[in-house]
Amino acid sequence: MLAPLAALALQSGLVLRAADLAALRFTVTQAALSAAISCALAVPLARALVRRSFPGRGALMTLLGAPFLLPTIVAVLGIVTVYGRSGWVSTLIGAPFPLYGMTGVLLAHIFFNLPLATRILVQGWHAIPAERLRLAATLGLPASARFRHLELPMLRAQVPGAFLAIFLVCLTSFVVALTLGGGPSATTIELAIYQALRFDFEPGHAAALAGLQAGLAACAVWVAARVTLPEAMGAGLDRAPMALGGSVGDGPVIALGTLFLALPLVAVLVEGLPGVLVLPAQVWPAAGRSLVAALAAAALATGAALPLALAAARGSRWAELVAMLPMVASGLVLGTGWFLLLRPLLRPETVALPATITANALMALPFLMRLLLPEARRLVADYDRLARATGLQGLARLRFLTLPRLARPLGLGAGIAAALSMGDLGTIALFADQDAATLPLVVQRLAGAYRMEAASGAALLLVALSFTLFALFDLGGRHAAK
Amino acid sequence: MxxxxxxxxxxxxxxxxxxxxxxxxxxxxxxxxxxxxxxxxxxxxxxxxxxxxxxxxxxxxxxxxxxxxxxxxxxVAMLFQDQNLFPHLTLAQNLGLAVNPRLRLTDADRARVSAVLARLGLGGMEGRRPSELSGGQQGRAALGRVLLQGxxxxxxxxxxxxxxxxxxxxxxxxxxxxxxxxxxxxxxxxxxxxxxxxxxxxxxxxxxxxxxxxxxxxxxxxxxxxxxxxxxx
CATH class of the missing domain: 3.40.50.300 (P-loop containing nucleotide triphosphate hydrolases)
Structure with a gap:
């Protein structure tokens, strides 16, 4: 983790240019706008969802979790199918929809993060104590007063965390900028790093940019550490509707939200199904490489997260910090560092897969840590004494206590790590040549060559593999926890 | 003195x-x-x-x-206010830990565990998990653990x-x-x-x-x- 960052520091001559400042400005602006719009839209959507009961509500809540695991390149393909120049929307309005540039970047980021913000806020609404709702009902508070006294305080507590979480994710946006942005006016720092390394071949410049990116992310993480970031995974969202009183706007809000989230997914399915039949030959070895990388990254991430979470649960601040460290660096930043480190020693293509696996495992570490730490704390609090009383230790403790008690979060975490790694298109884009491509890279290349049918088919295969891996790990964990 | x-x-x-x-x-x-x-x-x-x-x-x-x-x-063997049994292990495993913390039990060990369970009125419940027992039975099982620790x-x-x-x-x-x-x-x-x-x-x-x-x-x-x-x- 630190070695590539040190390499960056050494090799950057601090050569930043005017274009880099434009990239910095664009990166921050789009991240702030993405976060603000996602949160603003999430408020009415989440509010409508918590107080309305309708058939398919549970399915919709599940759908809100899907974009998190959806490979970025797949969602982008879906968005292009819906909003692109010759897409559904353009056909409908009879004029080309101006997708590329800031619009496209925002659209994609909102597609990914509106569900995240909505999940956070739905949990916020559900966390309002039932006693307080009953009190409001007893007092006969009108809707406006109820909003001001019950819901507004909750929003004030939840929205900053949601905003920061989304801002952080969008800062390191690479695939979206690569495919929907571009040009001098819509280049993120991540994209600039990629271009400096792959096209201009200016390692010093790439290093300076990567340093800038890491610094920016470090600032954001520093701020985020002061605001408790909300947890939006795992907890039960499918609860009975709350007695907040409905409004006529709820129906249209839910319908529009569902349409916005479902359209790109439907597009991938519709376009991809015929494509599956004509998959080009390079897809299969790439799928194999992706599977190997995903399994290895999941194993590596879980293997690292478990001892760190156990150490942190015993009070080691150090372990907690180490596990959160990857938040300051993106896969691309780490990849740049390794690229610079290894370049004098060997051809980057030869280590494309190991570098990708390591970067993906590191990227997954903070997610795993967040899942494992609360459970590890409970494990230590509840059973450490009994384990010590019976002399249960070492491998026996791992086998008979730690693994059975943590099977559920471990399975879920491994599933998330595998799915994220399966869909990742950061590090690999820097390293890979024609022979070492993973499935997301093949999808991106096919789309770049305007072979849309093949690209959609490969994208569908990618989604199927990612979700299957996730489901298998998650089910495995649940099964083992019984 | x-x-x-x-x-x-x-x-x-x-x-x-x-x-x-x-x-x-x-x-x-x-x-x-x-x-x-x-x-x-x-x-x-x-x-x-x-x-x-x-x-x-x-x-x-x-x-x-x-x-x-x-x-x-x-x-010193100890019974805590709660969490005296691992909920994911069977009674035989929970009590077996007191005999061998690595749970490598011989037939003689298993017989000892069963004998203690029988003595505590829990005969034949080797395969049950704590959640399948009543509060009183859980207390007896916990007692079995300290009894085997001897x-x-x-x-x-x-x-x-x-x-x-x-x-x-x-x-x-x-x-x-x-x-x-x-x-x-x-x-x-x-x-x-x-x-x-x-x-x-x-x-x-x-x-x-x-x-x-x-x-x-x-x-x-x-x-x-x-x-x-x-x-x-």
Whole structure:
């Protein structure tokens, strides 16, 4: 983790240019706008969802979790199918929809993060104590007063965390900028790093940019550490509707939200199904490489997260910090560092897969840590004494206590790590040549060559593999926890 | 002065601003009720004895210093207020841990576990998990664990407090019976004077940061010191 960052520091001559400042400005602006719009839209959507009961509500809540695991390149393909120049929307309005540039970047980021913000806020609404709702009902508070006294305080507590979480994710946006942005006016720092390394071949410049990116992310993480970031995974969202009183706007809000989230997914399915039949030959070895990388990254991430979470649960601040460290660096930043480190020693293509696996495992570490730490704390609090009383230790403790008690979060975490790694298109884009491509890279290349049918088919295969891996790990964990 | 054949305490426990002093002997085979108000440090004293809280000073068993030993190496077996069984393991596994912490059990070990379960009225329940048992059965199973550990000192930190009076009396009776057979020294935390009178030969009163030396039960209730009088109300 630190070695590539040190390499960056050494090799950057601090050569930043005017274009880099434009990239910095664009990166921050789009991240702030993405976060603000996602949160603003999430408020009415989440509010409508918590107080309305309708058939398919549970399915919709599940759908809100899907974009998190959806490979970025797949969602982008879906968005292009819906909003692109010759897409559904353009056909409908009879004029080309101006997708590329800031619009496209925002659209994609909102597609990914509106569900995240909505999940956070739905949990916020559900966390309002039932006693307080009953009190409001007893007092006969009108809707406006109820909003001001019950819901507004909750929003004030939840929205900053949601905003920061989304801002952080969008800062390191690479695939979206690569495919929907571009040009001098819509280049993120991540994209600039990629271009400096792959096209201009200016390692010093790439290093300076990567340093800038890491610094920016470090600032954001520093701020985020002061605001408790909300947890939006795992907890039960499918609860009975709350007695907040409905409004006529709820129906249209839910319908529009569902349409916005479902359209790109439907597009991938519709376009991809015929494509599956004509998959080009390079897809299969790439799928194999992706599977190997995903399994290895999941194993590596879980293997690292478990001892760190156990150490942190015993009070080691150090372990907690180490596990959160990857938040300051993106896969691309780490990849740049390794690229610079290894370049004098060997051809980057030869280590494309190991570098990708390591970067993906590191990227997954903070997610795993967040899942494992609360459970590890409970494990230590509840059973450490009994384990010590019976002399249960070492491998026996791992086998008979730690693994059975943590099977559920471990399975879920491994599933998330595998799915994220399966869909990742950061590090690999820097390293890979024609022979070492993973499935997301093949999808991106096919789309770049305007072979849309093949690209959609490969994208569908990618989604199927990612979700299957996730489901298998998650089910495995649940099964083992019984 | 003859050497004490039981426990000798001369120690201080410090937890933040709270300190507890204890300097007394407990003869082998005694049954001691540790009595006192909530927050006075009854549990702290027992956890220190069991090795779950570090102590300053000395803690000896039959003249041998045990204050620095790991809980599983001490001559003390302990039942906690809760979490005395691993919920994901079967009864046979839970009790098997007391025989071999790596759970490598021989046929003879398994037979021992089954015999203890049968003795506690849990015969044939080897394959059950704690959640499939009633509260009283869980208490018996936990007792089976300490029975198999076979330590000369048993520390009970109100393990049966959540049970009804009849079940609690039943289990305390069982503890007394088993302790009698093996000559086990028992220390039992309780906030119920009736428990102390029914079960204990001696009472250690914990109040004001001090655990007082044990006094014979009849004597202390016949002539309660001010702290006990305040507690009894």
């Amino acid at each position: 003859p050497q004490n054949d039981g426990l000798s305490l001369n120690l201080t426990v410090t937890q933040g601003a709270f300190t507890l002093r204890a300097a007394f002997d407990v003869p082998k085979g005694a049954r001691v009720a540790v009595l006192g108000g909530s927050g006075e440090g009854k549990s702290t004293l027992l956890l220190a004895l069991g090795g779950f809280i570090p102590v300053q000073g000395s803690l000896r068993w039959q003249g041998r210093e045990i204050g620095g030993q790991e809980p599983s190496a001490r001559p 330590r000369p000192v048993l520390a009970l930190d109100e393990p049966f407090a959540a049970l009804g009076p009849a079940l609690k009396a039943d289990l305390l009776g069982l503890v007394g019976e088993l302790a009698q057979e093996s000559g086990t020294t028992v220390l039992m935390v309780t906030h119920d004077p009736a428990d102390a009178q029914r079960f204990a030969s001696h009472v250690v009163l914990v109040a004001g940061g001090v655990a007082a030396p044990p006094v014979p039960t009849e004597e202390i209730f016949a002539n309660p010191p001010p702290a006990l009088r305040a507690y009894l109300g």
